[in-house]
Amino acid sequence: MTRLFHRFLQAIPTLFGITLVAFALVHIMPGSPIDALVPPDASADVRAQVIHIYGLDKPLPVQYVLWLTHAVRGDFGMSIGMRVPVNQLLAQAIQNTLILGVAAAFFSFVTGTVLGVLAGLNQGKWIDRMVSTLGLAGVSIPAYWLAMVMVILFSIQLGWLPSSGMHSQGQEGNVLDLLAHVVIPAIALGFTPVGVISRMVRTSLLQVVKQDFVLALRAKGLMRRQILWHLLRNAALPVLTVTGLELGYLLGGSILVETIFAWPGLGGLLNSAIGLRDIPVIQAGILLIGTLFVLMNIVVDFVNSAVDPRIQRT
Amino acid sequence: MEISIHKTNHKEKDFKRDVMDEIQENTQTRRSFIQKLYSDPVAWGATFWIVLMIGTAVFAPFLTPYSPVSGNIGNRLMPIGTPGHFLGTDEQGRDMITRILFGGRMTLLMGIVPVAAACLVGGALGVIAGYFGKAVQSIIMRCLDVFYAFPALVLAIAISAALGPGVRNTFVSLPIVFIAPIARVTATAVQQIKGLEFFEAARVSGASHWMIIRFHLIRNIFRPVFAYVSTLIGISILVASSLSFLGLGVTPPTAEWGAMLRSLQDALYTQPTVAIAPGVMIFLTALAFNLLSDSIQDALDVRS
Numbered sequence A: 001m002t003r004l005f006h007r008f009l010q011a012i013p014t015l016f017g018i019t020l021v022a023f024a025l026v027h028i029m030p031g032s033p034i035d036a037l038v039p040p041d042a043s044a045d046v047r048a049q050v051i052h053i054y055g056l057d058k059p060l061p062v063q064y065v066l067w068l069t070h071a072v073r074g075d076f077g078m079s080i081g082m083r084v085p086v087n088q089l090l091a092q093a094i095q096n097t098l099i100l101g102v103a104a105a106f107f108s109f110v111t112g113t114v115l116g117v118l119a120g121l122n123q124g125k126w127i128d129r130m131v132s133t134l135g136l137a138g139v140s141i142p143a144y145w146l147a148m149v150m151v152i153l154f155s156i157q158l159g160w161l162p163s164s165g166m167h168s169q170g171q172e173g174n175v176l177d178l179l180a181h182v183v184i185p186a187i188a189l190g191f192t193p194v195g196v197i198s199r200m201v202r203t204s205l206l207q208v209v210k211q212d213f214v215l216a217l218r219a220k221g222l223m224r225r226q227i228l229w230h231l232l233r234n235a236a237l238p239v240l241t242v243t244g245l246e247l248g249y250l251l252g253g254s255i256l257v258e259t260i261f262a263w264p265g266l267g268g269l270l271n272s273a274i275g276l277r278d279i280p281v282i283q284a285g286i287l288l289i290g291t292l293f294v295l296m297n298i299v300v301d302f303v304n305s306a307v308d309p310r311i312q313r314t
Numbered sequence B: 001m002e003i004s005i006h007k008t009n010h011k012e013k014d015f016k017r018d019v020m021d022e023i024q025e026n027t028q029t030r031r032s033f034i035q036k037l038y039s040d041p042v043a044w045g046a047t048f049w050i051v052l053m054i055g056t057a058v059f060a061p062f063l064t065p066y067s068p069v070s071g072n073i074g075n076r077l078m079p080i081g082t083p084g085h086f087l088g089t090d091e092q093g094r095d096m097i098t099r100i101l102f103g104g105r106m107t108l109l110m111g112i113v114p115v116a117a118a119c120l121v122g123g124a125l126g127v128i129a130g131y132f133g134k135a136v137q138s139i140i141m142r143c144l145d146v147f148y149a150f151p152a153l154v155l156a157i158a159i160s161a162a163l164g165p166g167v168r169n170t171f172v173s174l175p176i177v178f179i180a181p182i183a184r185v186t187a188t189a190v191q192q193i194k195g196l197e198f199f200e201a202a203r204v205s206g207a208s209h210w211m212i213i214r215f216h217l218i219r220n221i222f223r224p225v226f227a228y229v230s231t232l233i234g235i236s237i238l239v240a241s242s243l244s245f246l247g248l249g250v251t252p253p254t255a256e257w258g259a260m261l262r263s264l265q266d267a268l269y270t271q272p273t274v275a276i277a278p279g280v281m282i283f284l285t286a287l288a289f290n291l292l293s294d295s296i297q298d299a300l301d302v303r304s
Helices: A004-028 A033-037 A044-053 A059-072 A086-121 A126-140 A143-157 A174-211 A213-222 A224-261 A266-274 A279-307 A311-314 B002-038 B040-060 B096-131 B133-148 B154-161 B167-194 B197-204 B210-245 B257-267 B272-300
Strands: none
Touching: A004 A059, A004 B133, A004 B167, A044 A224, A086 A126, A086 A174, A086 A224, A086 A279, A126 A174, A126 A279, A126 B154, A126 B210, A126 B272, A143 A174, A143 A224, A143 B272, A174 A224, A224 A266, A224 A279, A224 B154, A266 A279, A266 B154, A279 B154, B002 B167, B002 B272, B040 B096, B040 B272, B096 B133, B096 B154, B096 B167, B096 B210, B096 B257, B096 B272, B133 B167, B154 B167, B154 B210, B154 B272, B167 B210, B197 B210, B210 B257, B210 B272, B257 B272
16 A cells, blocks of 8 residues: 555656647647638737736746646646636546546457467467467557558448447437447457557466466366466466556557547547647646556556565565 | 696687587577568568568659549549549549559658657667666656656547648657657666676776767667567557548648548548549558568567
């Protein structure tokens, strides 16, 4: 527990750095959010008024401190483009991104584990080679292109699954409808981690198989299926770590996939906010993703040391 | 007397033989890296594809009669296999093969140049961090930690959005993404070398920092750093094409595979097959670099 607390303390300077990066990046951006609000033929007076309302006329350090003190209290201001509190936008978006992310993580974890176990148990045979080829293909394929190909195939040609959005018209809250919408984006997003996870499962399994306790289990007369259970439990740790790290990839990849499927999540929100130069939304979005990623790494660390106490010593 | 002279001679010979053995052993492992790569069919295949891509990229203007930026709008969205346009035409009637040949230039550049640039900066930072003790290291590494706080793609998108679209800005944002991980790998490698005896010996003998870094350090960290850096080219290609796909990288009308997929997105319902070729090209090129990197890691014996 003290270790976890210590990790959180260590993360504070990093989080501070993230706020600086989020603030600085947005203010180097070319173009002004005002251009999206004020018609080009508006008088200089009107422009100045709008700039004043959004506090964009204050010196940058003052703007940063104001933003930071509000952000610490969980207030990210109003979206310039949509006139809605940023919190409200982000809360909705992160929920939708989590639905997609969890579906993708579930897909990649299950598929990766099954393929990795198959490859590890059949080392050197054709199935092993198939899985490693698939893994390399996974890390080489652009997720957005895979998404396009799947839309062409399953939505346009075969008409099995919807091609965009999260709900059909008037079907909000229908779980089956949501599932139908999430299948293609989740597979497109989760395909790259499948390769990484299956590779890790295989390596980890092969290392465990060599250990003495496996021989002991065999000598004890356990059946193959029972031994496999022991193997998996012992091979799980590095796999958990990799899965945790891949969640970060999913967070990044979701920006692309959400754009293609018009998925109303964080990525889609950020992408449109970048187009509109909607400063409060972009800042809060970057801050949120960075913070989530840092927290996720801490949790992965913590779970590791909880599952395997040996790690604490190093 | 004679015997003792003979003895020392013998010892000297022994010593010489030892040294010769060692040198031979060294050259053997060195040669075996090349030999291992040479005897690896996958490395050959990947290298063949990369060389082919470089060749077609360089000679693109001589390989096609069409222009990559202007087309005949009357011939828009022709299917694959049309005479004169083997891969069809895009939404502005431009020849797809031409666009793909010219697009390969951007993709290769955006795969290799950012990684090379990040390697120089990140490598230098890593050497400084690893070599000059704890205080320097923690300052550099804490600063780089901030870049670790974002997934690579998010960081690339954020920086590109801040700098605005355009090829030149992509060449700024991509290296920034890779600097932190390269610096970390380099610093770790330096620390491992630092504990070895020959390193201490060089220090005691009074060699300057620059001498030690140049002659003892860089050569010895080359293998692990090179192996790691080789994995980044495939990633760089994918991230760069993603940026173009989002409209943050290459701007139209320049041909680039990711940007082609972006502009073809709206044409999917009319002519779905046009989206195949650019994606396959990104996939195969990233795959070739990833396969080659795998072979290099195997040959260097530094599987991570």
